[in-house]
Amino acid sequence: KAGVTQTPRYLIKTRGQQVTLSCSPISGHRSVSWYQQTPGQGLQFLFEYFSETQRNKGNFPGRFSGRQFSNSRSEMNVSTLELGDSALYLCASSPGQGGDTQYFGPGTRLTVL
Amino acid sequence: AQTVTQSQPEMSVQEAETVTLSCTYDTSESDYYLFWYKQPPSRQMILVIRQEAYKQQNATENRFSVNFQKAAKSFSLKISDSQLGDAAMYFCAYRRGNFGNEKLTFGTGTRLTIIP
Numbered sequence: 001k002a003g004v005t006q007t008p009r010y011l012i013k014t015r016g017q018q019v020t021l022s023c024s025p026i027s028g029h030r031s032v033s034w035y036q037q038t039p040g041q042g043l044q045f046l047f048e049y050f051s052e053t054q055r056n057k058g059n060f061p062g063r064f065s066g067r068q069f070s071n072s073r074s075e076m077n078v079s080t081l082e083l084g085d086s087a088l089y090l091c092a093s094s095p096g097q098g099g100d101t102q103y104f105g106p107g108t109r110l111t112v113l
Numbered sequence: 114a115q116t117v118t119q120s121q122p123e124m125s126v127q128e129a130e131t132v133t134l135s136c137t138y139d140t141s142e143s144d145y146y147l148f149w150y151k152q153p154p155s156r157q158m159i160l161v162i163r164q165e166a167y168k169q170q171n172a173t174e175n176r177f178s179v180n181f182q183k184a185a186k187s188f189s190l191k192i193s194d195s196q197l198g199d200a201a202m203y204f205c206a207y208r209r210g211n212f213g214n215e216k217l218t219f220g221t222g223t224r225l226t227i228i229p
Contacts, residue, residue: 033215043204043219056216088156098212099146099165104158 001027004093004105012111018079021108023091025072031096032074034066037088049074050096086112115140117207119220126195127228134190134223136205144210147188153201164188166210200227
């Protein structure tokens, strides 16, 4: 099976802009989770989607949002970008049935100037 | 709230030797899972090993094994016969066991260097 894919791999934006990141899970996986990785805060959970519904949410401002489509592909959106949003954004997928292992994509490196 | 602590920011080991990375966690749950992930310079997060809390037997995957001490809330990773390709950041992670909760809580990571 193909692994988790994320597009784009690299992105440069300026403050105030918005950005959309995409994640395609492993075939058959219905759960997609998003994480932000920064040198200062480490790996932090953003949110998780299962069958097109947000099932869990981390402690991030409302500028961070996401959605999931019927084919389980997921997108996350960050509006009104701030310098502190510069990070590696990781997507992970799992079957979503409990006790599952999450498999990660290669990440999208976002730089905000 | 669950927390995961990795007290060794950096470790180094000679090639072919054995190294142990430490991880402790705090939880009031009885049903949970623990993981070790590896993140090489490519930044791709790769699963190394996983442990179910209800299993007393320590998980093993080839050269990787864990020492799971549930009462002490300790979950260390042992890498035997270290290879150059093992150089990476290693993250310990925790997730609750209940259905519908996919959130992983990560430690701060340990950077492992392999000395040729």
